[in-house]
Amino acid sequence: xxxxxxxxxxxxxxxxxxxxxxxxxxxxxxxxxxxxxxxxxxxxxxxxxxxxxxxxxxxxxxxxxxxxxxxxxxxxxxxxxxxxxxxxxxxxxxxxxxxxxxxxxxxxxxxxxxxxxxxxxxxxxxxxxxxxxxxxxxxxxxxxxxxxxxxxxxxxxxxxxxxxxxxxxxxxxxxxxxxxxxxxxxxxxxxxxxxxxxxxxxxxxxxxxxxxxxxxxxxxxxxxxxxxxxxxxxxxxxxxxxxxxxxxxxxxxxxxxxx
Amino acid sequence: xxxxxxxxxxxxxxxxxxxxxxxxxxxxxxxxxxxxxxxxxxxxxxxxxxxxxxxxxxxxxxxxxxxxxxxxxxxxxxxxxxxxxxxxxxxxxxxxxxxxxxxxxxxxxxxxxxxxxxxxxxxxxxxxxxxxxxxxxxxxxxxxxxxxxxxxxxxxxxxxxxxxxxxxxxxxxxxxxxxxxxxxxxxxxxxxxxxxxxxxxxxxxxxxxxxxxxxxxxxxxxxxxxxxxxxxxxxxxxxxxxxxxxxxxxxxxxxxxxx
Numbered sequence: 001x002x003x004x005x006x007x008x009x010x011x012x013x014x015x016x017x018x019x020x021x022x023x024x025x026x027x028x029x030x031x032x033x034x035x036x037x038x039x040x041x042x043x044x045x046x047x048x049x050x051x052x053x054x055x056x057x058x059x060x061x062x063x064x065x066x067x068x069x070x071x072x073x074x075x076x077x078x079x080x081x082x083x084x085x086x087x088x089x090x091x092x093x094x095x096x097x098x099x100x101x102x103x104x105x106x107x108x109x110x111x112x113x114x115x116x117x118x119x120x121x122x123x124x125x126x127x128x129x130x131x132x133x134x135x136x137x138x139x140x141x142x143x144x145x146x147x148x149x150x151x152x153x154x155x156x157x158x159x160x161x162x163x164x165x166x167x168x169x170x171x172x173x174x175x176x177x178x179x180x181x182x183x184x185x186x187x188x189x190x191x192x193x194x195x196x197x198x199x200x201x202x203x204x205x206x207x208x209x210x211x212x213x214x215x216x217x218x219x220x221x222x223x224x225x226x227x228x229x230x231x232x233x234x235x236x237x238x239x240x241x242x243x244x245x246x247x248x249x250x251x252x253x254x255x256x257x258x259x
Numbered sequence: 260x261x262x263x264x265x266x267x268x269x270x271x272x273x274x275x276x277x278x279x280x281x282x283x284x285x286x287x288x289x290x291x292x293x294x295x296x297x298x299x300x301x302x303x304x305x306x307x308x309x310x311x312x313x314x315x316x317x318x319x320x321x322x323x324x325x326x327x328x329x330x331x332x333x334x335x336x337x338x339x340x341x342x343x344x345x346x347x348x349x350x351x352x353x354x355x356x357x358x359x360x361x362x363x364x365x366x367x368x369x370x371x372x373x374x375x376x377x378x379x380x381x382x383x384x385x386x387x388x389x390x391x392x393x394x395x396x397x398x399x400x401x402x403x404x405x406x407x408x409x410x411x412x413x414x415x416x417x418x419x420x421x422x423x424x425x426x427x428x429x430x431x432x433x434x435x436x437x438x439x440x441x442x443x444x445x446x447x448x449x450x451x452x453x454x455x456x457x458x459x460x461x462x463x464x465x466x467x468x469x470x471x472x473x474x475x476x477x478x479x480x481x482x483x484x485x486x487x488x489x490x491x492x493x494x495x496x497x498x499x500x501x502x503x504x505x506x507x508x509x510x511x512x513x514x515x516x517x518x
Contacts, residue, residue, distance in 0.1 A: 052313070054311070054350075055350050060415075084413070084414065085417035085418075086417070087415060087417070089346060089475070090314045091314050091476050091477075091478070092475070103474060155319075156343070158343070158344035158346070158471075159344075159474050163474045164384075164474065164475050164476050212417075214362075215362060215418050215421075216348070216350045216351070216421065216422060216423050218350075222350075
């Protein structure tokens with residue numbers, strides 16, 4: 001089932017995606033779906049980030065080639081020895097179709113990073129490998145837009161990864177996926193520029209959820225972005241970037257200039 | 260005016276603190292206060308963190324002695340050249356009176372850090388030094404509890420500073436303060452162990468708000484923790500830590516063992 005959050009006529013609502021339409025439901029993403037009877041063509045509504053996370057978690061570097069390529073560029077790389085948790089910031093979230101706005105003082109080196117996003121649906125602490133997935137509501141797609149020159153100077157990546165609009169997420173949350181067969185594909189202006197097996201992570205979803213929940217309580221709406229594989233290429237103004245993951249859909253965002 | 264958020268009889272509400280009582284209001288912290296007529300003795304309600312921040316910002320190291328002491332311990336210290344933004348995590352928030360729970364696998368080296376907290380009340384972007392304070396709703400107190408051994412190994416401080424219960428905040432938000440005359444005082448089991456001028460920051464509130472809002476939109480409820488001065492001493496199980504700031508109040512939390 002695909003859950004969307006959308007704006008229409010000045011209202012925000014949730015709905016179930018069925019083909020090219022969204023059937024509105026009353027209540028939120030984690031309530032039992034109760035149709036209102038209203039239905040909208042997807043191209044007539046504005047899709048919003050499907051959740052606003054109470055805490056916005058992200059995996060550290062979590063794919064092999066991403067690290068190997070950094071090493072081959074002569075960068076100092078620390079191979080992770082365990083699931084290391086990062087944060088991203090809610091201010092940066094935008095939905096499918098919204099524009100990624102590059103600040104005027106950026107160096108212009110702004111890269112996409114296509115990522116699987118885990119959406120938490122149940123309060124959870126001290127998960128085990130046997131029950132880690134019980135707290136997962138579904139999956140969506142994230143583009144962890146990164147300003148590469150700021151990334152070198154910002155210890156916490158606060159500008160490099162968290163400028164307004166730098167965290168496209170969507171288009172919706174899919175509750176039924178086959179994690180084993182997923183591929184992530186990234187297209188820039190319609191041309192495929194990256195493709196990798198989504199599941200080839202150094203530390204998997206259960207690794208992260210078990211490690212995190214030893215120390216923290218996961219709550220409904222929390223998201224965990226799982227990292228990306230290389231190549232994560234630079235985008236230029238006017239580009240359109242699409243991140244597709246098997247069984248979920250495609251997250252599409254244009255890149256425009258800020259002031 | 261002192262705004263509190265509290266739980267009573269299974270309900271959550273906001274109220275105005277008047278002496279040792281809270282006068283309940285309908286609506287939230289950023290709505291015009293509309294009294295319900297109900298009033299509660301503070302010691303009969305449970306104070307909650309006064310806001311749940313959409314994004315939880317924290318200043319980097321922001322006081323001189325804190326850095327000088329780290330240098331004198333032989334630690335490699337980078338003196339900040341500009342306001343550098345960090346994040347903390349909502350899962351870790353607790354209110355006044357709640358217990359700081361030390362995980363069983365902690366080294367035991369758990370320090371307090373008493374901090375002034377800026378609470379944002381208005382949506383804001385591209386603030387200038389002239390109008391930076393227009394977006395500030397008020398001020399509260401934070402204790403940036405830090406597990407020192409994990410702080411060395413966690414690049415993002417995810418465990419060291421963001422275990423559940425490691426971010427006491429409260430007791431309420433004070434809208435009228437005199438920033439210039441503030442002192443921060445910390446008592447451990449009733450004995451004063453640290454005292455410093457709250458305003459002696461390397462980068463002030465306006466520095467941070469201007470720098471941040473060049474790149475991100477501040478929204479009502481966002482908080483910015485302003486950092487702490489040394490000494491930030493270790494606490495042991497059974498301790499009670501109190502952080503007081505002139506004109507705001509006192510944030511009191513006991514320290515207990517986790518499982």
